[in-house]
Amino acid sequence: MTPNSWRNALLPREKMMSLGASALTETELLAILLRTGCQGLNVLDLSEQLLSQFKGLNGLLTTEHQELVAIKGLGPAKATQLSAILEMCRRVLNQKLKKSDVITSPNSTREYLQLHFQGLEREVMACLFLDTRHRIIALETLFQGTLNSATVHPREVVKKALSLNASSLILCHNHPSGDPEPSQADIRITQTLKEALQLVDIDVLDHMIVGQGEILSMAEHGLV
Structure with a gap:
């Protein structure tokens, strides 16, 4: 990874620290979750490619775990992270729904x-x-x-x-x-x-x- 691409990969975290999570784009939010890119792609490029392939965060995070594992550049560790995030979202919404009157x-x-x-x-x-x-x-x-x-x-x-x-x-x-x-x-x-x-x-x-x-x-x- 070149010095410029390394600096670009750090930008989302710096932006979040100064402006908050709501200021980040979907690509930047995903880059923070993935943390690193893969061969030939920095983390921002990888994030953008994944969002394009799955037509947004919703499509990516609701893809079956085994499909995520098979994606080139994602791998088992990152795929597991994304699947865990989806499951947490489901459980939070479930609890919220059950607590409603x-x-x-x-x-x-x-x-x-x-x-x-x-x-x-x-x-x-x-x-x-x-x-x-x-x-x-x-x-x-x-x-x-x-x-x-x-x-x-x-x-x-x-x-x-x-x-x-x-x-x-x-x-x-x-x-x-x-x-x-x-x-x-x-x-x-x-x-x-x-x-x-x-x-x-x-x-x-x-x-x-x-x-x-x-x-x-x-x-x-x-x-x-």
Whole structure:
């Protein structure tokens, strides 16, 4: 590494110390986390290359660990650091969500669900189980499918809801294609689950579909 590139690699830390973390670009923030570059790239160049490859921090930090390890210039140590940061983000958001008094609107869960589902290549169905005051009991992944569909068994949803003593729930699943628009199959399974859960006095409040950077609330569209 040349003297100039070494000085450039130190700039983000100096900038953060004098101006604070909010003043840094995504490239500079990532450079601080990575600390060093690789052969032929200083840490800022490596950071910029990674952000370009994964279309931003969100794409990079929500990539599966094994994919990160395989990236040239990243290696096991740096990949493990990034994966650990993602997991910390998930846990912080989870704790924040659980400490909130109640789920009052679709916006209350969007940020957490985006992290929970981001980067998955297969369709996954989960349920956010709530108590009588709409406080969170648990977020449980119940079904995993192919790229195009997930096989959902109403009996399993009812069984899990009863075991958790849930009063209501929010259905949620991802569309790996990135388009959150509900399909006819999504609408049908929502109605099927709603009818099955009504038999045991459990309400379905919403069905949220996670796309690329967007989460659609079927309740907001009058589909629940």
